[in-house]
Amino acid sequence: GLKTVRVWREAARRCRKLHGNWRQLSQSGPRLSLPSDIGRVQVLNLANNSLLELPDGLDSSLSELRALILRRNRLRRLPSRLCGLPLLDELDLAHNLLSGLPAELGGLGRLRRLCLSHNKLQQLPAELGGLSALEELDVSFNELRQLPASLGLLARLRALDVDHNRLSHFPLQILQLAELEELDFSGNQIRALPRDIPRLRSVKILWLSSLRLSCLPDTFCGLAALESLMLDNNSLRALPERFGELGRLKMINLSSNRFEEFPAALLQLTGLEELYLSRNELSVIPAGIAAISNLAALWLDNNKVRYLPDSIVELAHLEELVLQGNQIAILPDSFGRLSKVSLWKIKDNPLIQPPYEVCMKGIPYIAAYQKELALSQPAVKPRLKLVLMGSKGAGKTSLRQCLVGNAPGTPAPHAKGIEVTQWVADAEKNLTFIVYDLAGDQNYDLIQPFFLSPGALYVLVVSLKGYAPHRFYELVGYFLHLLGARVPHGVVCVVGAHVDQCNDKEVEEKCLDIHHQIALQEKRDVESMQAVAEKVDGALGQGLELRATSPHAPFYGVSDKNLRRKKAQVQYLLNNRLQILSPVITVSCQGDHVGINRLKEKLLSVAEHREIFPNLHRVLPKSWQRLEELHYKPQELWLSWWDSARLGLQAGLTEDRLQSALSYLHESGKLLYFEDSLTLKECVFHNLTKLIDILNVFFQRDASVLLQKLLADANIDELRATQLHHYVEGFLLHGLLPLHIIRLLLKPHIKTQQDLHLILELLEKMGLCYCLNKPKITPINGVPIWFKFPCYVKNEVPHAEAWINGSNLSGQQLAIEQLQVEYSFPFLFPPGLFARYSVQINTHIVHRSDGKYQIFAYRGKVPVVISYRPTQSSLQADTLSIASHASLPNIWTAWQAIIPLMEELNVLLQEWPGLYFTVHVLCSKCLKRGSSNPHTFP
Numbered sequence: 001g002l003k004t005v006r007v008w009r010e011a012a013r014r015c016r017k018l019h020g021n022w023r024q025l026s027q028s029g030p031r032l033s034l035p036s037d038i039g040r041v042q043v044l045n046l047a048n049n050s051l052l053e054l055p056d057g058l059d060s061s062l063s064e065l066r067a068l069i070l071r072r073n074r075l076r077r078l079p080s081r082l083c084g085l086p087l088l089d090e091l092d093l094a095h096n097l098l099s100g101l102p103a104e105l106g107g108l109g110r111l112r113r114l115c116l117s118h119n120k121l122q123q124l125p126a127e128l129g130g131l132s133a134l135e136e137l138d139v140s141f142n143e144l145r146q147l148p149a150s151l152g153l154l155a156r157l158r159a160l161d162v163d164h165n166r167l168s169h170f171p172l173q174i175l176q177l178a179e180l181e182e183l184d185f186s187g188n189q190i191r192a193l194p195r196d197i198p199r200l201r202s203v204k205i206l207w208l209s210s211l212r213l214s215c216l217p218d219t220f221c222g223l224a225a226l227e228s229l230m231l232d233n234n235s236l237r238a239l240p241e242r243f244g245e246l247g248r249l250k251m252i253n254l255s256s257n258r259f260e261e262f263p264a265a266l267l268q269l270t271g272l273e274e275l276y277l278s279r280n281e282l283s284v285i286p287a288g289i290a291a292i293s294n295l296a297a298l299w300l301d302n303n304k305v306r307y308l309p310d311s312i313v314e315l316a317h318l319e320e321l322v323l324q325g326n327q328i329a330i331l332p333d334s335f336g337r338l339s340k341v342s343l344w345k346i347k348d349n350p351l352i353q354p355p356y357e358v359c360m361k362g363i364p365y366i367a368a369y370q371k372e373l374a375l376s377q378p379a380v381k382p383r384l385k386l387v388l389m390g391s392k393g394a395g396k397t398s399l400r401q402c403l404v405g406n407a408p409g410t411p412a413p414h415a416k417g418i419e420v421t422q423w424v425a426d427a428e429k430n431l432t433f434i435v436y437d438l439a440g441d442q443n444y445d446l447i448q449p450f451f452l453s454p455g456a457l458y459v460l461v462v463s464l465k466g467y468a469p470h471r472f473y474e475l476v477g478y479f480l481h482l483l484g485a486r487v488p489h490g491v492v493c494v495v496g497a498h499v500d501q502c503n504d505k506e507v508e509e510k511c512l513d514i515h516h517q518i519a520l521q522e523k524r525d526v527e528s529m530q531a532v533a534e535k536v537d538g539a540l541g542q543g544l545e546l547r548a549t550s551p552h553a554p555f556y557g558v559s560d561k562n563l564r565r566k567k568a569q570v571q572y573l574l575n576n577r578l579q580i581l582s583p584v585i586t587v588s589c590q591g592d593h594v595g596i597n598r599l600k601e602k603l604l605s606v607a608e609h610r611e612i613f614p615n616l617h618r619v620l621p622k623s624w625q626r627l628e629e630l631h632y633k634p635q636e637l638w639l640s641w642w643d644s645a646r647l648g649l650q651a652g653l654t655e656d657r658l659q660s661a662l663s664y665l666h667e668s669g670k671l672l673y674f675e676d677s678l679t680l681k682e683c684v685f686h687n688l689t690k691l692i693d694i695l696n697v698f699f700q701r702d703a704s705v706l707l708q709k710l711l712a713d714a715n716i717d718e719l720r721a722t723q724l725h726h727y728v729e730g731f732l733l734h735g736l737l738p739l740h741i742i743r744l745l746l747k748p749h750i751k752t753q754q755d756l757h758l759i760l761e762l763l764e765k766m767g768l769c770y771c772l773n774k775p776k777i778t779p780i781n782g783v784p785i786w787f788k789f790p791c792y793v794k795n796e797v798p799h800a801e802a803w804i805n806g807s808n809l810s811g812q813q814l815a816i817e818q819l820q821v822e823y824s825f826p827f828l829f830p831p832g833l834f835a836r837y838s839v840q841i842n843t844h845i846v847h848r849s850d851g852k853y854q855i856f857a858y859r860g861k862v863p864v865v866i867s868y869r870p871t872q873s874s875l876q877a878d879t880l881s882i883a884s885h886a887s888l889p890n891i892w893t894a895w896q897a898i899i900p901l902m903e904e905l906n907v908l909l910q911e912w913p914g915l916y917f918t919v920h921v922l923c924s925k926c927l928k929r930g931s932s933n934p935h936t937f938p
Helices: 003-014 017-021 080-084 103-107 126-130 149-153 172-176 218-222 241-245 264-268 287-291 310-314 356-361 363-375 396-404 469-486 504-542 560-575 596-607 622-632 641-650 655-667 688-698 703-710 718-734 739-745 753-765 833-840 888-909 924-929
Strands: 024-026 043-045 067-069 090-092 113-115 136-138 159-161 182-184 205-207 228-230 251-253 274-276 297-299 320-322 343-345 383-389 418-426 431-438 457-463 491-497 579-586 736-738 786-788 816-825 846-850 854-859 862-869 878-887 918-922
Touching: 080 103, 103 126, 126 149, 149 172, 218 241, 241 264, 264 287, 287 310, 356 363, 356 655, 363 622, 363 655, 383 396, 396 418, 396 431, 396 457, 396 491, 396 596, 418 596, 418 688, 431 596, 457 469, 457 596, 469 491, 469 504, 491 504, 491 596, 504 560, 504 579, 579 596, 622 641, 622 655, 641 655, 688 753, 703 718, 703 739, 718 736, 718 739, 736 739, 739 753, 739 786, 816 888, 833 862, 833 878, 833 888, 854 888, 862 888, 878 888
Parallel strands: 024 043, 043 067, 067 090, 090 113, 113 136, 136 159, 159 182, 182 205, 205 228, 228 251, 251 274, 274 297, 297 320, 320 343, 383 431, 383 457, 457 491, 491 579
Antiparallel strands: 418 431, 736 786, 816 878, 816 918, 846 854, 854 862, 862 878
């Protein structure tokens, strides 16, 4: 957003139109000496040289000099000899250490641009008023407490930037600048504006951000030329009644104020194109908003808006609509008319119509949903995903059998993998739970996260028989961290199982300890996130100039924009904590089924709570619901698009309306349909139960079970059996399987060759395996095609290559730099992330060699190393690093090598919205020295 202002401002700041035809000279280096024939140079650029003082020869002899650029040096004073340059038009002294200016500055009678930002100026000389030709003056990010009275004499001044100084009142001399078109007064310490501010009759762009304004004077409405107005980060509750008289206003930012009611005066600004009202306390958006017919950007995020007026769909020019973090449940009919909207944010709203999954896909999907709803009647079918999780032997499977009604007479065997059951919990209300029983075995860590989705109810099962305080993190704390990272704001019910194997005192003590340690873990996590937020606030308060002084300063060199982004991320994590229901509910699945009814009642009451589970009440077109039911019936593993289309016709859906319905069923976890994959979009994986059975085949890690599947054929001789045994060993050690063995393993689950290829493509899409030698043409008979499952690799490190140690093939040391980017995970490293990442980067790298925690490979001719280091103690963080080597002049090639790999990792990390991690570049000098604790740059 804020495009108008930014374009204007950048143009004003960087305008160098005159320089095109001028003779230019750029100099760099630690010791500068100017050439003897410098007299005819018109543009002299000495920026970025860390100069403590200016070189000899910079004086009035430079009679033709028009522009002098000295930014980003370490100048503490400006020699008066510089002030004798007769034709100087532009002087740039930004980002130095100037604490004062010479009086002779006023002699630069032709100076039109003067930039003094990011220095240490505490006052400006009175002689500044002598710069009669001055048009642009930038003194932002200094320590000015007042401005000289002579400032008012600068009759030609068009742009004045005094933001982020220490001005405690609005200097009246600014009001004398009748030609002023842009004024930035942000980040000062004033509480009120002067009543005669309309004297700034030419001002088009006015920045008043981050002041302490609680109201605007009614005379403010006399700024008739105003086009862009920044008033964000103040304490405004209302606008003056006559505010609607600012008829030329095209952009206004009122974010981060205290508006509880939408300012009615804004509705009169029919020429407004951008309106920002983020982070206020608005609850109602008036129907009259349609009067602002030219609106292209409307930001209303992080308010308390419950519904949008129907008239919002009349804003035909709208391109940006940001609504996240409100309380919107239902979008207006015909919302799909907002077809020009390209920037659309709606998450963190309790959406039921359209459902959240449809809204997140964008406006075209909302349009398709609303069209479908108009064609077929709405249907509400309450179905909720219930996920049972916990460590191995916690009692999940027995609990599932008790809940769904087929209670075991004897203790249930450990679940093999992941099992899905339907439980009609309340036949009268037609409330059904889809119960997912997730295996506690670590072998399933890679695929478990696929089943953790927003809008589900989670039951964390703990065996009270096996629980002890020192096992809290293993049995409880870890799972809470896992859920918090994957589904922030998720709802968790903690269940203590096996109470029949404990006495009453033991049950009470263990439940109290679990409750106490949950509270302690949450307190620690929140405090550490608050500490990060305070550190970010402190760094923001210092400003970039101070942060850039020392590599040891917190957030060294990080821009304010990126710091604010980090602050928003930390704030999101603080605002979206897990909702952990208390107390611990104790149950036994033996004998009288102690506590089972109480648990059922608890789950039902939570599920029916509209504010906790709005998606239970989501409204679907009847045709979509019917399509879902029809897809449950066939027994095949997958359906072709055409088979699915035939079912669509039975549901009343024509082919052109099928895709949006399938897209919704995919997003809500009812089936798998990948519309972004060339081959997979031709089919629909509707039979999730069979698909889970296939996943279970690959993740049991049990040699005897795998051999049993392979030896099922009675005609296998001893030699063949030995061969199969070797394949199983190779799989469990190195994660390698040839295609014909995969076909044998999946024999009961697949019927055709096409089934096999689709399943392998699906596993690759999910990041579970990749093909090592994919043939470009039909493979020659006898050449086996191999697949690699990275999660099975046992050897700690891959086979080392000579270049890893910085040697070439002849053994000579190369002059190389190591570029290393490190991702650090202080709370949780997502299970299976390294293995999935290993698959996702396969298309980017060649000549790879894999270890359990390391990958050596090449990107083109550039070597890269990806390393995962699990923490050895709870005080340290897990890290994942991506490193590359290059000779110093070619360090950019090292960056080019690792950037695509970083992008792939960032895509995977987006699946974990509640995960806190940091990214640093490691100091190459420390790495060269072999330091065990290299310095990190954020």
